[in-house]
Amino acid sequence: MPEIGARLRELAEKHVDARGRKVLLVSIATVDRVAGETGHSRRQVEIAALREQVLPQRYGRNLGTVGYEGQIALLEAKVGIVGIGGLGGWVVEGLARMGVGHLVLIDGDVFQEGNLNRQALCVEGNVGQPKVDAARDRVLVVNGAVQVDAFQVRAGQGEMVELLTGCDVIVDALDALPIRLVLQAVAERLNVPLVHGAIAGFVGQVMTIFPGDPGLRALYGEKAPPEHGIEAQWGNPAATPLMVAAWQIHEVVKLVTGRGEPLRRRMLFLDGEVGVVDVLQV
C-alpha cells in the first residue's frame, strides 16, 4: 500500500517530541479520510501509517512501550476473550485501547443487577441485555479500528475451537473451574497461549499457559473440579477484577509484541488484603 503511505505522509502533522525527535502524526479524522479515499479499513490505514513511521496520535502513549513494530503487531493480532464479566469487561476495554485489531468475544450471559458492582460494561440501563452486545458497542466507541466478532453462546469445547480458530492468544476470563479446564484444552488444541485470570474477595491470580504446560490441570487435577472456588464465599468486590484484568492485558500485549517475559509456569498470586504478591512456580 505505498500510495497510502505517501498520502499519509502528505497529510501528517510534523511534531518534535520531548526528546527532540521529529514525529509524523495523523489524527483519527485523517486516518478516516485516507480510508475513505482508498477504500481500506481504518485498521489497514493505521497499519500502513505505522509501517511508514507515521504515528496515529491515539497510540502515541503506547509507542514508548511497544514501538512501531509492536503497535503493528497489536493491530494485526486476533485475540479471543472468553467470559465478558468482571475480568472480561476490563480486558476488552484495555485491549481495544491498546489497539488489538481483532477481538473475538464469547459469553452466553445477560447482565444482572449483581454485576453492577464490578463489571465495567454493566450499567443500570443494560441489565437484561447480552454482555457481548455491550462489549461490542463499547469497543466501537473506544476504538473504531477494532474488528469485533461477538458470540452470545455458552460454548462447549467443539464450538469454542470453531469460534477461536485463528486467534493468536486466548484470554480466560471465565467464572467456573470446569469450563476453564475445557478452555485450556481448546487453547492447547489451537496451539496458542492462554492467559488465565481468576478472582475472589481481595485475592486474584494470573498465569499464562502455553500448549503443553500443566497450567490449571496442575492446580485442580484432571478430574472434575468443583464448579466454584472460594469466591462463592468471599464475593467479588470492584477492585479485584481491575487488578487481575490489568495483568492479563499486559500478558496479551507481551505475547503479541514479543516484549518482556510472560508469566509462564509462574502464577502471580495477588493478595490485596495485606498487600502481598507472590509468584508460585506451577
Added chain:
Amino acid sequence: MPVIVKLFALLRRYRPDVPRGGTLSLDLGADTTVGEVLKQLGIPDGAPVVAMVNGTVRGPDYTLSDGDQLYLFPPVSGG
C-alpha cells in the same frame, strides 16, 4: 523434620502469629502427610484448599519429606 509452610490469603487466619508474607517452619515427625499438617493447623476437613509441595499440587495423603515447602492457598475461580 523441618517443613516450611506458607499460608496464602485468608488461610493466614489459622496462624495469625506469622508475619504477613512470611513462612512457618514446622518440626514434623517422619511420614507426616499433607492432611495431617492441615489438621495440625486447624484447617477443617473439606475446607477448600490447594496444597502445593515444592511446586506440585498434592493430595492430603501425600507424605512430606525433610525440607519440603508446603504452600496452602484457596482455589480461586471468580471472573
